[in-house]
Amino acid sequence: MTDPLLQVRNLKRYYPIRKGVIARTVGHVRAVDDVSFDVYPGETLGIVGESGCGKSTTGRAVVRLEAPTAGSVVYDGTDIAGLSTAKMRRLRTELQMVFQDPYSSLNPQIRIGELLAEPLIAHKRLDRTAAHAKAAEMLETVGLPKLYLNRYPHELSGGQRQRVGIARALMLEPKLIVCDEPVSALDVSIQAQVLNLLKDLQGEFGLTYVFISHGLGAIKYISDRIVVMYLGKVMETATTAEIFAQPKHPYTEILLDAYPEPDPRLRDRQRIIVEGDVPSPANPPKGCVFHTRCPYTKDICRTESPPLADGVACHFPLEAAGR
Amino acid sequence: MIAYLIRRLLIGIPVLLGVTVINFFIINLAPGSPADLFLSPTATPEDVARTEAELGLNKPIFVQYVNWLTQLLHGNLGVSFQNREPVTQLIGDRIGPTLLLMGTSLVVAYLVAIPIGIIAARRRNTVVDYGVVGASFLGISVPHFFLGLAMIYVFALTLGWFPTGGMLTLGRGGGFADRLSHLVLPVVVLATAIAANMVRYVRSSMIDAFGQDYIRTAKAKGLGTSVITNKHALRNALIPVVTVIGVDLSALIGGAIVTEQIFQWPGIGLLTIQSIGARDYAVLMGINLIAAVAVFAANLLTDIAYAVVDPRVAYA
Amino acid sequence: MHKRVEPEAGRSSARLMLRRFLKHRMAVAGLVVVVLMVLMAALAPVLAPHNPNQIFDKFEASPSSEHLLGTDSVGRDVLSRLIYGARVSMSVGVGAVVVYVVIGVLLGLLAGYYGRWVDQVIMRITDVFMSFPYFMVILILVSVLGPSLLTIIVVIGVLAWPMIGRLVRGSVLSIKQTDYVQAAVALGYRTPRILFRHILPNALSPIIVNATFGVAQAIILESGLSFLGMGVRPPAASWGNMLSEAQSITVLSSQPWIWIPPGLMILLAVLAINFVGDGLRDSMESRS
Numbered sequence: 001m002t003d004p005l006l007q008v009r010n011l012k013r014y015y016p017i018r019k020g021v022i023a024r025t026v027g028h029v030r031a032v033d034d035v036s037f038d039v040y041p042g043e044t045l046g047i048v049g050e051s052g053c054g055k056s057t058t059g060r061a062v063v064r065l066e067a068p069t070a071g072s073v074v075y076d077g078t079d080i081a082g083l084s085t086a087k088m089r090r091l092r093t094e095l096q097m098v099f100q101d102p103y104s105s106l107n108p109q110i111r112i113g114e115l116l117a118e119p120l121i122a123h124k125r126l127d128r129t130a131a132h133a134k135a136a137e138m139l140e141t142v143g144l145p146k147l148y149l150n151r152y153p154h155e156l157s158g159g160q161r162q163r164v165g166i167a168r169a170l171m172l173e174p175k176l177i178v179c180d181e182p183v184s185a186l187d188v189s190i191q192a193q194v195l196n197l198l199k200d201l202q203g204e205f206g207l208t209y210v211f212i213s214h215g216l217g218a219i220k221y222i223s224d225r226i227v228v229m230y231l232g233k234v235m236e237t238a239t240t241a242e243i244f245a246q247p248k249h250p251y252t253e254i255l256l257d258a259y260p261e262p263d264p265r266l267r268d269r270q271r272i273i274v275e276g277d278v279p280s281p282a283n284p285p286k287g288c289v290f291h292t293r294c295p296y297t298k299d300i301c302r303t304e305s306p307p308l309a310d311g312v313a314c315h316f317p318l319e320a321a322g323r
Numbered sequence: 324m325i326a327y328l329i330r331r332l333l334i335g336i337p338v339l340l341g342v343t344v345i346n347f348f349i350i351n352l353a354p355g356s357p358a359d360l361f362l363s364p365t366a367t368p369e370d371v372a373r374t375e376a377e378l379g380l381n382k383p384i385f386v387q388y389v390n391w392l393t394q395l396l397h398g399n400l401g402v403s404f405q406n407r408e409p410v411t412q413l414i415g416d417r418i419g420p421t422l423l424l425m426g427t428s429l430v431v432a433y434l435v436a437i438p439i440g441i442i443a444a445r446r447r448n449t450v451v452d453y454g455v456v457g458a459s460f461l462g463i464s465v466p467h468f469f470l471g472l473a474m475i476y477v478f479a480l481t482l483g484w485f486p487t488g489g490m491l492t493l494g495r496g497g498g499f500a501d502r503l504s505h506l507v508l509p510v511v512v513l514a515t516a517i518a519a520n521m522v523r524y525v526r527s528s529m530i531d532a533f534g535q536d537y538i539r540t541a542k543a544k545g546l547g548t549s550v551i552t553n554k555h556a557l558r559n560a561l562i563p564v565v566t567v568i569g570v571d572l573s574a575l576i577g578g579a580i581v582t583e584q585i586f587q588w589p590g591i592g593l594l595t596i597q598s599i600g601a602r603d604y605a606v607l608m609g610i611n612l613i614a615a616v617a618v619f620a621a622n623l624l625t626d627i628a629y630a631v632v633d634p635r636v637a638y639a
Numbered sequence: 640m641h642k643r644v645e646p647e648a649g650r651s652s653a654r655l656m657l658r659r660f661l662k663h664r665m666a667v668a669g670l671v672v673v674v675l676m677v678l679m680a681a682l683a684p685v686l687a688p689h690n691p692n693q694i695f696d697k698f699e700a701s702p703s704s705e706h707l708l709g710t711d712s713v714g715r716d717v718l719s720r721l722i723y724g725a726r727v728s729m730s731v732g733v734g735a736v737v738v739y740v741v742i743g744v745l746l747g748l749l750a751g752y753y754g755r756w757v758d759q760v761i762m763r764i765t766d767v768f769m770s771f772p773y774f775m776v777i778l779i780l781v782s783v784l785g786p787s788l789l790t791i792i793v794v795i796g797v798l799a800w801p802m803i804g805r806l807v808r809g810s811v812l813s814i815k816q817t818d819y820v821q822a823a824v825a826l827g828y829r830t831p832r833i834l835f836r837h838i839l840p841n842a843l844s845p846i847i848v849n850a851t852f853g854v855a856q857a858i859i860l861e862s863g864l865s866f867l868g869m870g871v872r873p874p875a876a877s878w879g880n881m882l883s884e885a886q887s888i889t890v891l892s893s894q895p896w897i898w899i900p901p902g903l904m905i906l907l908a909v910l911a912i913n914f915v916g917d918g919l920r921d922s923m924e925s926r927s
Contacts, residue, residue: 019326060821063825065821065824065825088827089827089829090827091827092825092826092827093827095825096825096826097821097822097825099818099821099822100818101818104817104818104819105818105819105821105822106819106822107819107823107837107840107841108819108841109840109841110836118826118828119826119827119828122826122827122828122829122832123827165822168822168826172826172827334763334766337763338763338766338767338770339770341763341764341766341767342767342770342771345767345768345771346771349776349779349780349783350779350783352780352783352784353783460910460913460914460917461906461910463913464855464906464909464910464913465906465909466859466862466863466866466902466905466906466909467863468862468863468866468882469882469902469905469906472882472885472891472898472902473902475891476891476892476895480888480891480892481892487888572772573769573771573772573773573774574774576772576774576775577772577773577774577775577863578774580774580775580778581774581863581866581867584867585886595775595778595779596867599778599779599782599869602782604783607779607782610775611771611775611776611779614771614772614775615770615771615772616770617772618769618770618771618772619766619770622766622769622770
């Protein structure tokens, strides 16, 4: 197998909670707590989990929009976690991001053409004229007519804006793109179009994706492998086929169960009911973080945190036959 | 809340120190040696050198600052270049009239502005409201000195209702009625700008408050308009009003300087103008410092008051 | 935020703002007055019937066909001085505001963008500046430095920036969280480009509104200083120093043509600018 393009090792991102006269740190919100995974060239790694599980923070750490508290993010042999601002700026051309909300990810004061040409001009790749020509070309690549070049973002629909957001991420010809819930703010009818676009572009430009989503639908459609996160930790990681065929972690099982089954013949299976809310990442449960909501909790789960082994972090992984 | 208070006070220490530094260095920008001002033009160079040594002016500026600060902490603001009187005493003699003028103006402004602001808000987009808004624009736009001159022209010189200036009529003892009649015009001048500003704040925050959900709830409960105005809207509407008090002190002092000059009101403002005329920087430094500390304290109190009225602030 | 823009809004937001501003009748009237005053200042040599510093042999003369607003106590034509006075007011108003907006915007951007100790230091400096009663400090500083038009502009400019600084800092704090700024960081843009191209243009509305009111404030300040003899010095004409003649009871009571016109000009200029500011605030800040 080829070397991974991205290796995330023991990534932690804690936010201090400050209180009192001198703003003493009294605790931490463990947004991301000891997360490791690899991403191979040309593949799509899906990261899935409920809101607040740390998947977005992980994605932002990969492109260094967040500085990790600990751990390493090795991209193409370079640990970017501790890289100087100047060196990082050069590397940023290879690592791009597509944001969740297309309404806030485009500067409202700048026309589409300028938005797309700007990366090339800022990095002195091309002069203005050539950069604008490239912008027009890219706009057509993502399926928008050239006449949008002179429009402002507010004149476009959500789906059109997201296409612009994708085009902008592609301008610098990056290798890896983090897609942070790129379709969840869009109408359902538009979601499929944008997912297809992302898939087509991956083939055309040889891109590697880290695709973050809270829903399994998009993840199943686009990912080669999946990382399941809960309360800042990785619960399970496996190929998409494996996860959907045979989840090993109880949490994965519950997520799959909540995923609407398109086949009506399979709909009357037994539903697993999860109780309670997600605990606060400022005060995560002791032992396995999932034990407060896990239907199979045993004593050891309350005291000891299971390590990630064979792609699952559980003391009692689910068997092939189920329980 | 207590942690917020303590933190707010601690932050104040470097700010106050900064105030003293800037105050000290502004005065030291003045060309020439203060000793020149101390002495008659016929003084010999030796006289100047001796006086400079006496005043500590031959030391490096940083040492001068530390000496000055040490004296300051002992409550000593130095002596006037003009007549060698202690600055603290000069200021002490003049502060009473200024506080009387500013205090009365503030009270008058609030007594006028709050009811008018509420009325305008309740009659939004009527002739009354337009009249109030227009008048408040005039009030914030008219310079104190022009209003003051116009007042003297109309009410003192033409109609003869009030005296043209001063705090009391010399030789007539200065009874309460006499003092009051001297107070009216300067107070009107000083109160106009404050009231005009305040009316706009009260009006817009009352309009905001009327639009809030809790006011609609109160209306839905069938509460009368005056209950809603007084109990529900006013309380919340006054939150922004509280902050304006602090900001106003700076404007109030500026207005008082001009007003005192026009009406020859024997307060700090007049002392400032006289000291500028005489280039008496020792007095100016003292006045400026005291005024700055007062504004600083007002800003601090405003922040704290804000936090008390609106507890969300303390956690921000 | 997620509201779709109506199809009829298919034009730039600047045009929308202009439409809203034009509906504000007093603001439009104010703008007309401001434009006229600027023209008056620019065309003063053409408009003024006399040289503003020329001394005629009849001083304190009441209005006549030759001197429409009479002459002052030195014998200069009041109307001509009034027209030239617009130059002082307009240049102080605009000059001082330009100086403090530049300072305030720079420091506000730095404080808001870098946060941490940079923010702490800049914010404490604004606290220090805001502790001084501004008119008194300006008065003292001008007297220390020697009164002149340039001194006034510089002193107001150097002292009045903290409001703008705080305003900008506040805007930056919220704007730097937006995805479009995050995107700019992810695209590897340098900090100046992010600050001046992606953050500042989106923080402009409150700055413009505040600066407009600031022009009115600066005009009042200059006239006050000149009135007290600490501003523009005679023989140069300023509305404020024209009024200072009225500190003599004789002028005040029997020669109103000397002091009422400049007073009304100040009032008119400040009022007009305040109306423009109010209109700008309404049309810019009601954006959803």
